[in-house]
Amino acid sequence: MTTTNPDWARAVKILERAGQACLACHVRPDADALGSMLALGLALQDRLTVLASFDDEALDVPAGLGFLPGRELLVPAGRLPGRPEVMVSLDTSSPDRLGALAGRAAAAGQLIVLDHHASNTGFGTLNIVDPQAAATAVLAHELIERLGIRLTRDIALCLYTGLVADTGSFKYSSVTPAVHRLAAELLSYGIDPAQVSRELYDRAPFGYLGLLSAALGRAVLEPDSARGLGLVWTTVTLADRNRAGLPLDAAESVIDELRRTDEAEVAAVLKQADDGTWQVSVRSKSIVDVGKACAALGGGGHARAAGFWYVGGEGPAGAAARESAGAAARESAGAGLAAEGAIAALRRELGRP
């Protein structure tokens, strides 16, 4: 797959001349972020020194991504040089999403930004940002190809995992013939697609069933929201997670159940983090640009899949919005005032033409 961005040639030149490359991806990395980063790291490691990292001290690889190869390339953020010669940021729409690595990215001699978020702020010295790309893995693959590096089974597994995750198993509208051709090429390296699906989607501890049941049981349908196209939403509270003993990322797939709802173009799941703040995941089917709505709320993402963090409080327009929230929303068990503030804010953005 090739695009015509002239920065490709510059990126290749920079990486061919570099002695060391620092790779970074966004905090709490998902499969595309981590998969793309590890794929590029594995590809580059025979030519130069690779230091890959995300966020902070703990460097916890999310539970479901423990099967990805290349984790030996990961080092704590503090081990990266203060002013990297060359840094590559993957799947990250803005520097603040790099967490503890933001300062190093700003100080880097060259910062190559490889991303597919339409909301990308273009914070690199060189930006290869393609919102048409189904995953950052597609761009990482193109970079590896342009560097003339042969794929291995491990590189292919990392790229394929990112591709599967960001296309929802090849279900989203971003899936093109080229995406399937890339998948076919990656599969030819002998990776097991059933293993990737199982790791990404088809497994959960028993406690997840209780969490899912609680969340689905309090789902609210608002046919009039999103300019009459319908909004369905629910919460996953800290209490739900504590009962099941599950971390925040275990609630990731609740949205996939909610978004089935025929009566709603938009689905949202409000997930309460350990510190009480809310991570809001939003999906749309075919009309509403939820990326735009979430960007207006300080988050970002894609047209059909996006999110934002809601710190609490109701915001300036919150009280008024809450009045119009309707009894169902107010009564939704366990949602709490802050969740209501978050959904009111989202409802307001979705209501804009």
Ligand SMILES: [Mn+2]
């Ligand atoms: Mn991505």
